[in-house]
Amino acid sequence: MIKNDLFLRALKGEVVERPPVWMMRQAGRYLPEFIAIREKYDFFTRCRTPELASEITVQPIRRYGMDAAILFSDILVIPQAMNIEVEMKPGIGPWLPNPVRSQKDVDNVIVPDIDETLGYVMEAIKATKELLNDEIPLIGFAGSPWTILCYCVQGQGSKNFDKAKEFCFTQPVAAHTLLQKITDTTIAYLKEKVKAGVNAVQIFDSWGGMLSPTDYQEFSWQYINQIIEALKDDAPVIAFGKGCWFALEDMANSNASALGVDWTVAPQVARKLTGNKITLQGNFDPVRLLSPTKVIKSMVKEMIDGFGKDKYIVNLGHGILPHIPLDNAKAFIDAVKEYNQ
Numbered sequence: 001m002i003k004n005d006l007f008l009r010a011l012k013g014e015v016v017e018r019p020p021v022w023m024m025r026q027a028g029r030y031l032p033e034f035i036a037i038r039e040k041y042d043f044f045t046r047c048r049t050p051e052l053a054s055e056i057t058v059q060p061i062r063r064y065g066m067d068a069a070i071l072f073s074d075i076l077v078i079p080q081a082m083n084i085e086v087e088m089k090p091g092i093g094p095w096l097p098n099p100v101r102s103q104k105d106v107d108n109v110i111v112p113d114i115d116e117t118l119g120y121v122m123e124a125i126k127a128t129k130e131l132l133n134d135e136i137p138l139i140g141f142a143g144s145p146w147t148i149l150c151y152c153v154q155g156q157g158s159k160n161f162d163k164a165k166e167f168c169f170t171q172p173v174a175a176h177t178l179l180q181k182i183t184d185t186t187i188a189y190l191k192e193k194v195k196a197g198v199n200a201v202q203i204f205d206s207w208g209g210m211l212s213p214t215d216y217q218e219f220s221w222q223y224i225n226q227i228i229e230a231l232k233d234d235a236p237v238i239a240f241g242k243g244c245w246f247a248l249e250d251m252a253n254s255n256a257s258a259l260g261v262d263w264t265v266a267p268q269v270a271r272k273l274t275g276n277k278i279t280l281q282g283n284f285d286p287v288r289l290l291s292p293t294k295v296i297k298s299m300v301k302e303m304i305d306g307f308g309k310d311k312y313i314v315n316l317g318h319g320i321l322p323h324i325p326l327d328n329a330k331a332f333i334d335a336v337k338e339y340n341q
């Protein structure tokens with residue numbers, strides 16, 4: 001049904017001509033056509049207006065022809081729907097004026113009706129599917145419960161999310177109640193997204209690497225695994241844990257279809273830890289996109305050789321940066337399309 005199904009075949013672990021490629025945060029601030037829309041509409045207006053969200057989603061595809069699109073939205077629409085105020089401050093990023101800090105705060109957090117609170121996301125998916133015209137698959141996403149808790153408790157971005165960790169370690173009952181509410185909401189949300197038309201889902205555990213291996217199991221992985229178990233019969237699930245190489249062995253034993261890895265783990269090591277039994281996605285250092293295009297191309301080839309062309313999805317190890325030159329992003333995508341062993 002989908003004309004270019006490289007990405008879906010790689011998720012199934014099938015043998016492919018070349019690995020598929022997309023970039024985390026590909027719909028973003030390095031694109032002049034994105035900046036033109038940003039100048040006219042604030043962040044959540046862009047998320048809530050299906051015509052804008054779908055247009056932004058396909059912008060990078062028109063320019064570079066990636067093998068998958070990812071819906072323009074944000075992981076923080078979930079806490080918003082759960083009755084937690086979230087603002088996006090230009091130049092600062094996420095800002096939550098009333099962070100969750102107590103059991104009482106957790107009691108005020110709701111598990112919402114998805115249609116009522118996040119129906120606009122489903123409309124954006126339908127509009128995007130029309131624009132994509134079954135050329136390539138569409139990825140839907142959510143933050144991991146732990147990463148969402150990080151913002152809910154810290155109230156903003158942070159280098160170490162110390163307040164979020166303090167909350168988990170000093171008020172574990174309240175923390176687990178919050179994590180379970182986020183998990184339940186996320187499962188219902190992702191199921192609706194699949195019904196609306198996304199072909200795969202990715203869970204972003206951007207701050208999982210802030211936790212020790214033991215705390216990671218308790219506060220992050222068990223909830224991600226609940227989501228994987230609930231979604232596995234609906235759509236392929238990609239679990240991306242930034243800085244979570246220490247958990248790869250356990251993650252490989254889950255029912256995820258693929259695991260996302262960052263650049264701090266060598267391709268061969270990631271393969272060894274996962275026993276070559278699961279598709280891997282990653283892991284180009286986003287700052288490496290500032291190297292000369294020739295260097296980018298040879299590093300991409302080396303990366304593919306390292307992972308092997310099968311059971312592999314080429315991506316960055318985290319989101320693309322705003323100041324990446326357009327030609328450098330193109331070199332990254334082209335290097336994959338030109339790949340032959």
Ligand SMILES: Cc1c2[nH]c(c1CCC(=O)O)Cc1[nH]c(c(CCC(=O)O)c1C)Cc1[nH]c(c(CCC(=O)O)c1C)Cc1[nH]c(c(C)c1CCC(=O)O)C2
Binds near residue numbers: 026
């Ligand atoms: C932690 C996180 C967030 N959001 C997201 C994550 C997980 C991935 C990661 O770790 O990078 C996920 C996200 N956010 C956005 C997407 C869109 C799809 C894509 O192209 O990948 C996705 C997948 C749009 C966005 N979300 C945001 C922007 C930039 C602001 C703007 O457009 O006005 C975009 C394009 C804002 C945002 N949203 C968030 C932050 C920290 C910020 C501000 C800092 C920043 O810009 O990187 C929270």
